[in-house]
Amino acid sequence: MASELYLHTCLLRRQLEEELRKSGLRSALPAAAAEVWAEFAIATQGQLLAASSPLESLIDVEWTFGVTASSSELEAVGSTYVQLRLTLSGDNGRARFAHIELSLPKFYELLHQLESAKAQLEVL
Incomplete structure (x- = not known):
């Protein structure tokens, strides 16, 4: 499960970086923004998984x-x-x-x- 989460996050990171480059951002900004997003996504998804419990x-x-x-x-x-x-x-x-x-x-x-x-x- 952790490996799937990592692969999904890496895919989102690449997609975000590609979209930022397509929108006209140059230099290291798209890569830096994607890196921050990836770190945030891993932490957030982990917390959501830990906090979730079956309701029924x-x-x-x-x-x-x-x-x-x-x-x-x-x-x-x-x-x-x-x-x-x-x-x-x-x-x-x-x-x-x-x-x-x-x-x-x-x-x-x-x-x-x-x-x-x-x-x-x-x-x-």
């Missing part, structure tokens, strides 16, 4: 698979979707529900991201 916990997931049988749009007929019902626990301990509907490709993309997150957490 995932308790349960229910899912339903469906196929569109009728629609005013001909292209939508026969398309597949997944409906998710997430049970979340907030700060006060009360459960609340969040409903999400995804196309099948978006569902598989979400599933892949969740599996990647799980694998990264298991490494920690």
Whole structure:
């Protein structure tokens, strides 16, 4: 995670320096401004990551698979979707529900991201 943060910050630094040069600034000013920005960004992002905490916990997931049988749009007929019902626990301990509907490709993309997150957490 720290290496990703470093690479992202370096990329932003190069982008900022390039934009400052394109805007007409010459000499060492674009490089110096980008350097200060990079140092500030690393410190700020680190503090934000340290201060962040999950506000809600995932308790349960229910899912339903469906196929569109009728629609005013001909292209939508026969398309597949997944409906998710997430049970979340907030700060006060009360459960609340969040409903999400995804196309099948978006569902598989979400599933892949969740599996990647799980694998990264298991490494920690």
